[in-house]
Amino acid sequence: MTEMPATEMPATRFPKEIAPWDVIELTIPVRTDLVVLARLTAATLASRVGFDVEEIEDLRLAVEELCLSLVRNGDDGRLRLRYTREGDDGIAIACTFEAAPGRGLRELPVDDLSIRILDALVDEHGRSSEGGHKRAWLRKRRSRTVA
Amino acid sequence: MEQAFDISEREGTAAPVVSVSGEIDVATAPSLRNRLQARVAGGDTTVVVDLAHVSFLDSTALGVLVGALKRCREAGGDLRLVITEPRILKVFEITGLTEVFSIHPTVDEALEAPPR
Secondary structure, eight states: OBOOOBOOOOOOSOOSOOOGGGEEEEEEESOGGGHHHHHHHHHHHHHHHTOOHHHHHHHHHHHHHHHHTTOOTTOOEEEEEEEEEETTTEEEEEEEEEEOTTOOOOOOOBOHHHHHHHHHHOSEEEEEEETTEEEEEEEEEOOSOOO | OOOOOEEEEEOSSSSOEEEEEEEESTTTHHHHHHHHHHHHHTTOOOEEEEEEEEEEEOHHHHHHHHHHHHHHHHTTOOEEEEOOOHHHHHHHHHTTGGGTSEEESSHHHHHHOOOO
């Protein structure tokens, strides 16, 4: 197990102004059978941005690992995911764990396997604590050029 | 449409074959863990896990397989994997687990593989 360094999500490198429909928010209770919703949303949005099949599969797995990096069995609360389209070829996903009232946040080491997967599949990723909530984020850009 | 998660087991071969289909994630991995633990507890030291029909696999699933591999090897056996989907093999490659597991393209080859 390795402690992932706390890093703030850098400001977007895409100068294009983000239109309102380019931000999607999803909030799910922390339940193992609902993490699939985070994957499905990521896949749908990646497809809209023009990611190819392999890139969509990469993002599906990456967002799963993002969620898993914040919660463990027994955690109670909500995962709030914010999907942001960045320019014409990128997606940023920020995931925040909000513990249920009265339940403290546990600082957990992130599984080595999760880190290796995120390192390999996305352009950037990191973790931070914000307002008493744990937060993890990633950024992935499409690799191919659309004619 | 995604294939539903399912586990089936076959005996009567050189080693039991546990076949998994669908997505192995944080919700379904515990079922696989229970089945593999039961196999080793029941005296099977070498087990073949057929992942040919798995469409998604996360770090939780990898953890389950690594744990089962450890138990099999401690008992003097092995855990052999059958992987045919490139995107599933990719997860093992990027995590370095292709160096850890005995990975084969077919169940027959996994069953006939020499001990590691």
